[in-house]
Amino acid sequence: MNERSRSRQPNGASSVYFGKDGYWHGRVTVGVRDDGRPDRRHVMRRSKADAIREVRKLERERESATVRSPGRVWTVGEWLTHWVETIAAASVKENTLAGYRVALRTHLTPGVGAHRLDRLQPEHLERLYAAMLANGSSPGTVHQAHRTIRTALGEAERRGRISRNPAALAKAPRPSEAEIEPYSVEEVQRLLTVAAEGRNHARWAIALALGLRQGEVLGLRWSDVDLDTGTLLVRRARLRPRYVHGCGGTCGRKAGFCPSRVLDRPETDDTKSRAGRRAMGLPDELVSLLKKHRDEQDRERETAAQLWRDTAYVFATPLGEPLNPNTDYHRWKRLLKDAGLRDGRLHDARHTAATVLLILGVPERAVMGLMGWSTTAMAARYQHITGVVRSDVAQRVGGLIWGGPEAK
Numbered sequence: 001m002n003e004r005s006r007s008r009q010p011n012g013a014s015s016v017y018f019g020k021d022g023y024w025h026g027r028v029t030v031g032v033r034d035d036g037r038p039d040r041r042h043v044m045r046r047s048k049a050d051a052i053r054e055v056r057k058l059e060r061e062r063e064s065a066t067v068r069s070p071g072r073v074w075t076v077g078e079w080l081t082h083w084v085e086t087i088a089a090a091s092v093k094e095n096t097l098a099g100y101r102v103a104l105r106t107h108l109t110p111g112v113g114a115h116r117l118d119r120l121q122p123e124h125l126e127r128l129y130a131a132m133l134a135n136g137s138s139p140g141t142v143h144q145a146h147r148t149i150r151t152a153l154g155e156a157e158r159r160g161r162i163s164r165n166p167a168a169l170a171k172a173p174r175p176s177e178a179e180i181e182p183y184s185v186e187e188v189q190r191l192l193t194v195a196a197e198g199r200n201h202a203r204w205a206i207a208l209a210l211g212l213r214q215g216e217v218l219g220l221r222w223s224d225v226d227l228d229t230g231t232l233l234v235r236r237a238r239l240r241p242r243y244v245h246g247c248g249g250t251c252g253r254k255a256g257f258c259p260s261r262v263l264d265r266p267e268t269d270d271t272k273s274r275a276g277r278r279a280m281g282l283p284d285e286l287v288s289l290l291k292k293h294r295d296e297q298d299r300e301r302e303t304a305a306q307l308w309r310d311t312a313y314v315f316a317t318p319l320g321e322p323l324n325p326n327t328d329y330h331r332w333k334r335l336l337k338d339a340g341l342r343d344g345r346l347h348d349a350r351h352t353a354a355t356v357l358l359i360l361g362v363p364e365r366a367v368m369g370l371m372g373w374s375t376t377a378m379a380a381r382y383q384h385i386t387g388v389v390r391s392d393v394a395q396r397v398g399g400l401i402w403g404g405p406e407a408k
Contacts, residue, residue, distance in 0.1 A: 013029075014026065014027065014028045014029070014055050014058075014059060015027050016048065016051050016052055016055055018048070019044075023044045023045065023046060024044070024045050024046070024047060024048045024050070024051035025042065025043070025044050025051065026042070026043040026044075026045075026051045026052070026054055026055035026058075027040055027041070027042050027043075027055075028040065028041050028043075028055055028058040028059055028062065029041075029062075030058060030061070030062040031062070041058055043055060043058070061163065073116050073117060073118055074116075074117040074161065075113060075114060075115065075116060075117060076108075076109075076112050076113050076114070076115045076116075076117050076120055077109045077112075077113025077114065078113075078117075079117050079152065079153075079156055079161065080104050080108060080109060080113065080149070080152050081104070081109075083152045083155055083156070084097070084100050084101060084104055084152070087155055088100055088151075088152075093269055093270075094239050094265055094266070094269050095239065095240075095269070098240075098242075099144065099148070100148050100152075103144055103145045103148040103149075104148065107128070107132060107137070107141075107145045108128075108145055108148065108149050111128040111131070111132075112124050112125065112128055112149075117156060117161060117162055118161070118162050118163075120153075120162075120166050121166055122166045122167070122169040122170035122171075123170075124166070125146070125149065125166060125167055125170040125172075126170050126171060128145075129142050129145070129146065129170075129172055129173060132145065133173065138175075139173040139174065139175045140175040142172060142173050142175075143172050143173065143174070143175040146167065146170070146172035149167045150165065150167035150168060152167075153165045153166065153167045153168075154167075154168070181344070181348065181351070182348065182351045182352035183208075183341070183344070183348065183349075183352045187339075187341050188208050188352065190339045190340070190341065191204065191208070191335060191336070191339045191341060192204060192205055192208070193339075194335055194338045194339040195335055198331075199296075199318070200293070200315045200323070201289075201293070202286070202289040202290050202292075202293040202315075203217055203218075203315045203328075204332075204335065204349070205285075205286055205289050206220075206232075206286065207346075207349040207350065207353070208349050208352055208353060209283060209286055209353060210232070210280055210282075210286075210353060211349075211350045211352075211353030211354050212234065212350070213237065213347075213350060214238075214325060214328060214329070214346055214347075215237030215238045215239070215325065216234050216236075216237050216238075216271070217238075217315065218237075218238035218313075218315060218322065218323050218325060218328060219236040219237045219238040219268045219313075220232070220234075220313065220314040220315065221311075221312045221313055221314060222294070222312050222313075222314055223312065224314075225290065225314060227282075227287050227290055227291055227294075230281060230282040230283075230284070230287050231279055231280065231281060231282060232279070232280045232281075232282055233278075233279050233280075234271060234277060234278050234279075234280065235270065235271060235277045236268040236269065236270055236271060237268060237269060237270075237271055238267065238268050238322060238323070238325060239265055239266060239267065239268060239269055240324075240325050240326070241256075241263060241265070241267075241324060242263070242264045242265045243255045243256045243258065243261040243262060243263060243264055244261070244262050244264045245258045245260070245261065245262075246258060246259075246260030246261055246262045247259070247260045267311075267322050268322075290314075293314075297316070300318050300320075301320065303318075304318065304319050304320065307319050308320045309321055328346075329346055332346045332349075
């Protein structure tokens with residue numbers, strides 16, 4: 001038979017033949033489609049050698065399970081949108097999903113979204129990371145974008161959309177760890193004295209004494225607190241509110257300022273890990289503060305009358321609404337200023353509590369349980385401790401925050 005004519009091959013075998021269009025064609029069965037039909041790929045080249053080379057390439061990809069899925073080729077932007085809205089949205093926490101969306105909207109889609117998904121290279125990502133740094137993004141922000149696209153492309157690789165994950169090969173800048181600088185005992189006492197002059201002052205005592213995260217404190221409900229036994233259960237976290245227009249966008253304002261705005265996410269979500277769900281013992285002084293706070297909230301409920309919203313949050317607005325994390329953050333900054341203390345992150349209150357536990361010699365596994373850490377690597381971050389705190393704790397073991405007989 002003339003080599004330029006098509007020879008019959010067994011079912012499923014690869015074939016190379018010369019077509020009436022003047023091209024050499026190759027066909028390779030690489031698997032089975034979703035509907036059960038054979039997934040048979042086609043290549044077309046000017047020369048027989050080139051056609052055979054492409055057929056052999058497809059056969060190698062078939063043997064190594066690296067053949068991309070059938071269908072049109074996605075752009076990176078199209079895949080990222082599909083991944084975050086269809087795949088990730090069904091399996092990750094609200095805050096994680098919000099971080100993914102910010103990374104996509106702000107950096108990844110504008111930076112590499114126009115590339116064909118199967119042609120994206122590690123160098124494309126590394127140039128994006130360099131551009132982000134040059135434009136003022138922190139290494140931590142760049143690393144977050146890198147982790148996001150690495151996860152998204154990992155899913156594309158598992159589904160056969162790409163044969164390898166270029167983000168797994170790309171080098172991202174190493175995020176710098178912020179120096180942990182806990183407050184001294186004297187500073188904690190001064191802060192609590194100033195906080196006692198305002199509403200919800202027990203909120204700051206919980207943060208500084210127990211080390212709860214901001215969302216964990218604001219997500220507490222009275223059903224989580226047993227003041228008779230002196231125990232507290234952490235099981236949810238307050239989410240930052242996100243709104244959509246209730247007017248259809250006709251008000252001309254951002255969704256958060258729309259007169260008819262509608263909340264677009266739950267008020268709270270379960271803690272981000274199994275380790276985050278934990279029970280904690282309350283010092284007697286903190287039990288007393290919470291009892292006083294409960295009485296104050298009862299009086300606010302009577303004053304608000306029918307305007308009161310019975311959400312059962314431990315820390316709420318004068319009308320019973322959950323506290324906004326942004327408002328809570330600015331209240332912290334105001335407390336530091338009013339107390340005459342150095343500026344610090346809200347998370348520094350958590351660092352202070354963790355540092356104290358480690359200095360007092362509480363076993364690392366117990367500290368992990370109290371702080372809600374899932375790995376011992378977190379405890380290692382707290383080993384560098386200022387001499388001021390070490391000295392303070394050594395002198396005030398019995399009354400670390402509120403004072404006591406042992407501290408006098």
